[in-house]
Amino acid sequence: MSWADKVETNDFQASAQKQWQKFQTGNLSFSDQKLEFTEPIFREGRKFAQIDAEEVKMQSANWSSAVICMVLGANPPMAVFEGFIKRVWGHLGIAQIARMTMGLTMVKFNDDATRDHVLEHGLIHFDRKPVIVRPWTTDLSAVRLVRTVPLWIRLQDLGLQYWGSKCLSALVSTIGRPIMVDKFTRERSRVQFARVLVEMEITDNPPKSIQFINELGQIMEQGVEYEWLPIKCKTCAGFGHSMAECRKERNVHWVKKIETQTEKEQDSGVQQNGKLKVEGDQASTGINTKQVEPEG
Structure with a gap:
């Protein structure tokens, strides 16, 4: 081996050692989130990872x-x-x-x-x-998300004594999984009905009433009004469209929309006075013109 070859080999080895030392000390530019070994726990002869509850929170x-x-x-x-x-x-x-x-x-x-x-x-x-x-x-859960939908329901003429979070949760739990109430229900600024968002399974016959036992032990019935329900196509048995809009036999190609200056100006004015403003064609704005607006 010539003198030049030895020098080149030594320089390469020195450079490699230097890079390895940087890697070991965590000084590389891409090591901004360095991981470290966490000792697992053993229970009944099996190994388990212990999750940090504070980090999860x-x-x-x-x-x-x-x-x-x-x-x-x-x-x-x-x-x-x-x-x-x-x-x-x-x-x-x-x-x-x-x-x-x-x-x-x-x-x-x-x-x-x-x-x-x-x-x-x-x-x-x-x-x-x-x-x-x-x-x-x-x-x-991806499977549950596909099978269920969040629906806004109205409990018309519900007694104000039942507007607490525990009572509302108990009432709507008979038809689905409670998520939240709207601003007007939370602040009691509109008392004609309580408005609750409930996660429900997609079904052909959603319940129209809720039965509950009141504080006196009496069986009561509370009507349920849905602001929107998913429609079912009789052609493909899918939800979200009617038979006239079914595209099972057609090929659909999605095209990214290019906004014009007029549409940008319209979109900038979607929210006015705390309500959604509908302008232009429904398909271009994406706003449901048949939506039931909350009162108050």
């Missing part, structure tokens, strides 16, 4: 302002649906949009108040199909 709080969206009866490409989300909710302030599994999309807002505003204003439509929107939770 902190990470959960980071996603509390997010909602999960799904177009009922369709699975549009991410680029197309992301453009739709920005047109409808962009003026509210969106921190992140990310695609999940099984056609689910996560939209994270800047704060919890914006998330509640989106949920309280009810249903929106994408290509004449309802967009299911529910808050992010730690117990998300």
Whole structure:
């Protein structure tokens, strides 16, 4: 081996050793989140990982302002649906949009108040199909999300003594999983009816009333009014569209919409005085013109 070859070999080995030392000490530029070994625990001869409860709590709080969206009866490409989300909710302030599994999309807002505003204003439509929107939770199950939908229900003329969180939860738990109440119910500023968001299984015959035992031991019945119910297609047995709108036999190609200056000006004025304003064609804005607006 020549003198030049020895020098080149020594330089290469020295450089490699230096890089390895940097890797060991965690000084590489991409090691901003360094992981470390955590000793597992053993129970009954099996090995288990011990999760840090405080870190889970902190990470959960980071996603509390997010909602999960799904177009009922369709699975549009991410680029197309992301453009739709920005047109409808962009003026509210969106921190992140990310695609999940099984056609689910996560939209994270800047704060919890914006998330509640989106949920309280009810249903929106994408290509004449309802967009299911529910808050992010730690117990998300993709299978359950596909089989259930969040529905706003109204409990007309419900006695004010039953407007507590425990009573409302007990009442709506007979028909689904309670999620939240709207602002007017929470503040008691509208007492004609209590408005509750409930996660329910998709069924042909949703219950029209709730039976409960009151504080005197009497059996009472409370009517249930749904602001929206998913329609079922008799052709393909799918939900979210009628027979006339069924596309089972047709090929559908999604195209990302290019906004004009006029549409941008319209989208900037979607929210006025705390209510959703509908302008232009329903298909272009994505707002349901038949939505039942909350009173008050």
